[in-house]
Every structure is written in structure tokens, then in C-alpha cells.
């Protein structure tokens with residue numbers, strides 16, 4: 001049976017595993033995958049590298065607003081691994097945007113209204129032709145409110161911190177502690193759910209998935225089953 005080309009919005013808390021699930025789904029069904037969090041991370045990296053944010057997390061708003069039009073974020077596929085990687089003004093920043101230096105400041109930058117307006121505009125342009133899986137915090141509520149498939153992924157803060165910690169250790173980070181990651185996860189949950197502009201919340205028509213006790217295979221199957229149901233309707 002032929003399938004409809006649809007838009008898929010996957011939202012949820014940080015380290016809920018939503019990006020992994022979104023990536024696998026996109027690959028399985030031949031859709032483009034966009035990690036919207038990577039875009040907020042890239043803007044944060046730009047702020048850090050250009051002295052627009054201090055250690056206390058205060059952002060030089062006029063300078064950032066003047067620069068925002070010059071911050072070009074794009075995605076490219078790594079020919080060796082097949083993974084989508086993030087570029088900031090032509091430089092591959094995939095590694096840099098995942099470290100704790102960026103993670104510690106990204107919620108502050110993501111709460112700035114003009115940053116959100118600019119990135120949402122770019123995200124909507126990327127999804128104009130459908131056939132896209134985008135993950136983030138406000139995809140089903142703000143970026144693509146009309147998406148045919150919306151999933152809200154959740155898991156306990158402890159489960160999510162353990163996942164992020166394992167990821168960082170696997171990447172060779174020898175200084176990180178589980179406690180500091182848990183603290184960062186909780187702090188970001190708080191900032192993400194309480195900010196004024198597009199706070200993280202489940203869209204009324206999103207399907208909720210708590211994957212605390214699910215294996216990757218189970219999650220991937222759950223996603224593809226839901227997609228099949230929606231796209232063949």
C-alpha cells in the first residue's frame with residue numbers, strides 16, 4: 001500500500017533517547033532527520049567562542065541579536081558513518097556542541113525569544129516538503145503544530161542521567177561524574193519546562209512514550225509501528 005508523506009515531530013526531556021529513536025526511524029523510512037537541539041547548541045557554542053556569554057550565564061543580548069543573522073547552521077551526512085552532523089558557519093562542530101561546556105549553557109540560550117524565533121523559522125523551512133523527522137522540545141507544539149505524527153518521549157531523570165553519563169564516558173570523558181550529569185539534567189528540565197517562550201510540554205495530540213524500561217529494539221519497533229499506522233491511514 002502506498003504511504004502518505006508526513007511530518008514527524010518527536011519531543012521530550014533531555015537524554016530521553018528521543019534523538020536515537022528519531023534517527024533510526026528516519027533511516028528506516030528514508031526521511032530526513034533534523035536534531036533541533038543541535039541548532040540551539042550551535043548558537044550556544046557561537047556565544048561561548050565569541051565572548052557573548054559569561055561564566056555566570058549572562059548573555060550579551062544586543063550583540064547576539066546583531067549577530068544572529070550571521071550564524072549559519074547546516075547539517076551534513078558523514079560519508080563514513082552515515083550520521084548527520086552539525087555545521088556552524090561551515091565548520092563541523094558535532095563534537096564540540098555535545099560537551100559539558102555547551103550543555104551547561106544551552107538552556108539559557110534556548111530561552112531567548114529572538115533565538116527561538118530565528119531557529120523555528122529555519123526549522124519550518126526545512127520541513128516545508130514533509131518527509132522529515134525532527135526532534136526537540138517544541139516541535140509538536142510550535143514548529144510543526146500540524147504534524148501528522150507527534151510523539152512525546154519521557155523517562156525518569158535518573159535513567160536519563162545514567163544514559164548521558166554512559167555516553168560521555170564512552171566518548172572518553174574521564175572527569176565527568178554521574179552526580180554532575182544528574183544535576184545538569186534536572187536543571188535543564190526545570191529551565192526547559194518553565195521558560196516563557198515555548199516551554200517543553202506535550203502537545204495535546206501527541207502520543208506519550210515512557211521508555212524507562214524499554215530496550216532500544218522495543219522503542220524502535222514502537223515508533224515504526226506508529227508510523228505505519230499513521231502513514232497508511
Ligand code: DC
Pocket residue numbers: 014015036037038040041106107110111135136137138139188192
Ligand atoms: O536535545 P538537546 O539536549 O540536545 O537540547 C539542547 C537544549 O536545547 C535543551 O536544553 C533544550 C533546548 N531545545 C529547545 O529549547 N527547543 C528545541 N526544539 C530543542 C532543544
